[in-house]
Amino acid sequence: MRLHRIVCGLFGLLLPSFTTEATPIDREALVRRHNPSAQKLDPLSPFSVGNGEFAFTADITGLQTFPAAYDSGIPLHTESQWGWHRFPNPNGYQLAAALVDHDVRGRAVPYASRQDGPAASWLRANPHRLDLARIGLVLKKADGSAAQPQDLSETKQTLDLWSGLLTSRFIIEGEPVTVRLACHPDRDLLAVEIDSKLVNLGRLGISIAFPGAKAEWKDNADWDHPDAHRTDAVIRGTHVNFTHTLDADHYTASATWSGGELKATTPHHYELTAAGHDHLEFTCAFSSEATAAALPDTAAVFKTSADHWKNFWQSGGAIDLSGSTDPRANELERRIVLSQYLTAIQCAGSMPPQETGLTCNSWFGKPHTEMHWWHAAQFALWGRIGLLEKSLPWYQKILPVAQALAKRQGYTGARWPKMVGPNGEESPSKVAAMLIWEQPHPIYYAELCYRAHPNAVTLARYRELVFQTAEFMASYAAWDEKEQRYVLGPALIPAQECYHADTTINPTYELAYWHWALNTAQQWRERLGMPREAQWDKIITHLSKPTVRDGIYTAIETAPYTLRNDHPSMLAALGVLPQTPLIDRETMSRTLDDVFGNWEWPTTWGWDYPMMAMTAARLGRPDKAIDALFMEAPKNIYLPNGHNYQDARLPLYLPGNGGLLSAVAMMAGGWDGAPTADAPGFPKNGKWQVRSEGLRPMP
Numbered sequence: 008m009r010l011h012r013i014v015c016g017l018f019g020l021l022l023p024s025f026t027t028e029a030t031p032i033d034r035e036a037l038v039r040r041h042n043p044s045a046q047k048l049d050p051l052s053p054f055s056v057g058n059g060e061f062a063f064t065a066d067i068t069g070l071q072t073f074p075a076a077y078d079s080g081i082p083l084h085t086e087s088q089w090g091w092h093r094f095p096n097p098n099g100y101q102l103a104a105a106l107v108d109h110d111v112r113g114r115a116v117p118y119a120s121r122q123d124g125p126a127a128s129w130l131r132a133n134p135h136r137l138d139l140a141r142i143g144l145v146l147k148k149a150d151g152s153a154a155q156p157q158d159l160s161e162t163k164q165t166l167d168l169w170s171g172l173l174t175s176r177f178i179i180e181g182e183p184v185t186v187r188l189a190c191h192p193d194r195d196l197l198a199v200e201i202d203s204k205l206v207n208l209g210r211l212g213i214s215i216a217f218p219g220a221k222a223e224w225k226d227n228a229d230w231d232h233p234d235a236h237r238t239d240a241v242i243r244g245t246h247v248n249f250t251h252t253l254d255a256d257h258y259t260a261s262a263t264w265s266g267g268e269l270k271a272t273t274p275h276h277y278e279l280t281a282a283g284h285d286h287l288e289f290t291c292a293f294s295s296e297a298t299a300a301a302l303p304d305t306a307a308v309f310k311t312s313a314d315h316w317k318n319f320w321q322s323g324g325a326i327d328l329s330g331s332t333d334p335r336a337n338e339l340e341r342r343i344v345l346s347q348y349l350t351a352i353q354c355a356g357s358m359p360p361q362e363t364g365l366t367c368n369s370w371f372g373k374p375h376t377e378m379h380w381w382h383a384a385q386f387a388l389w390g391r392i393g394l395l396e397k398s399l400p401w402y403q404k405i406l407p408v409a410q411a412l413a414k415r416q417g418y419t420g421a422r423w424p425k426m427v428g429p430n431g432e433e434s435p436s437k438v439a440a441m442l443i444w445e446q447p448h449p450i451y452y453a454e455l456c457y458r459a460h461p462n463a464v465t466l467a468r469y470r471e472l473v474f475q476t477a478e479f480m481a482s483y484a485a486w487d488e489k490e491q492r493y494v495l496g497p498a499l500i501p502a503q504e505c506y507h508a509d510t511t512i513n514p515t516y517e518l519a520y521w522h523w524a525l526n527t528a529q530q531w532r533e534r535l536g537m538p539r540e541a542q543w544d545k546i547i548t549h550l551s552k553p554t555v556r557d558g559i560y561t562a563i564e565t566a567p568y569t570l571r572n573d574h575p576s577m578l579a580a581l582g583v584l585p586q587t588p589l590i591d592r593e594t595m596s597r598t599l600d601d602v603f604g605n606w607e608w609p610t611t612w613g614w615d616y617p618m619m620a621m622t623a624a625r626l627g628r629p630d631k632a633i634d635a636l637f638m639e640a641p642k643n644i645y646l647p648n649g650h651n652y653q654d655a656r657l658p659l660y661l662p663g664n665g666g667l668l669s670a671v672a673m674m675a676g677g678w679d680g681a682p683t684a685d686a687p688g689f690p691k692n693g694k695w696q697v698r699s700e701g702l703r704p705m706p
Contacts, residue, residue, distance in 0.1 A: 031700070059397065062352055102433060160177065227367070245265070259293070355394040450477065502579070624687070
């Protein structure tokens, strides 16, 4: 078995990792034993369906019938990668109004760090992601009044992960209702089936409503200003085409149904009723532009969805912990399965996702590029490199924007913006503009792609991303003549965002990442038959070493050295990253112990725990890796729907889910230089039986 693993690793094949006989995992049983279900309305655990480009979040009825009941938890929205809006800009605000010069070793460098003021406020809020529509049940009691959540009884809802089908059942005034919902895997299209005598009685139908835009946290749907936007509907029999216009932006929706009549009720609101039938079928597709594509019926969508999800679960990686006796094993397996589903529907689109994916808005719906690694690097480790590669053309699209940003600041190459709109527009931020740890990410993604497909096509596809990224990184590192070394900063804020930009230099994680990424870029040159870049080698050789005080790594080189709150990001220098000459294992092990013993856990974030687990695993401390994944902390909670809860402001946080998948993939599937034993990152205490297949080792 060990020889087999070594040979497979050499040829980039899938690496099975079994602790018992090599019997294939029953993947359907593995997945379906973690189908999430609900027996009552839970504002923090609505279920979503989606395809990476589009997602729809449903309440206990299977649609978006009672949105107000979820406002305090995870709201009920319909979002896409393409659905964006800008408010008018009559004052002509430009990013120049947010630029502030920071002293960088005697040179004035402009950063978009002015976050306050009308210009910065408009630029931060625009563009913002749209809530496309609210699709719910028209549900009436016998007296004609609208049903309320408390009127439902015997509610039961199950999301079948193997087929992508959400089935919801309930009883109202003695009459049962069944609602089935699925999302098309290749189109931004929903299919709904309803079975109930209440349809025949005219008391049950479907509503669809189009909101205006609002640039607020979580809630991006404006229902209070109907005159601020326009909905046009062309209804022909059992088909409708909608065009929704908001200022200079618009999108379309089209729907078809099995029978009945669609009518406008109030501006932007429509209701579908089908008296005379006990069964109602409805499909609705959304698009940035009008399309003549025919809508499939619900049966076709359900089958396409089932085929897609069966293929998803049967391909790529799997981890089965069912033979384990550690009491945490079943919960870890549940988190793994649900995180795979959630990141597939929320984080596998054509651009980097926002922290809250396609569920609701955080930071106006804009992606944070430093978080892209935490959402999507795991796809490569789970043998699903295509889901990562879907978003990489976005970096190629905005390359001119990144090059212009670097040039504005006096650097060469491409500096990737952090908080961005779909076209790479940088948002003013006193923190985002000063971060640098997102800069090496494209090199990491490209290397993951090359490891999956080590050929000339991959090298040609990503060479410009790799070289332009490395060029900026090299030009950013400053030569300190007195110390005879290269220095990072000022001005910068490290991944641990609680330090002053103008006095911070040489954060530990960023130093290690600079070293690894520049060396990897040199390997790309060699693979392409090019000579190593002499300046890059000079920086690699003379890059500052991380600071050690009292036998442990500090977060940064300058005072206050380490604040024990927010992200303990120095651990990522050996954990997220492989061993580099800059990092000493014994020092990092002591640093890990210090973090475990002295950190302020309520201030941490969901991806910190898998980050710690990766460090512990690489240090040969698998017990600590498991302890990290199950740290009792307010932001290490995984809800019944699988989402990583942070707080009321961020009720879901997908970097936690993606980080978990990266950590467990390396713990089960190994990493470069890992021990040859199966599942090298899991404890060998007899309590963990780890069966895995289809995983690829982490760099």
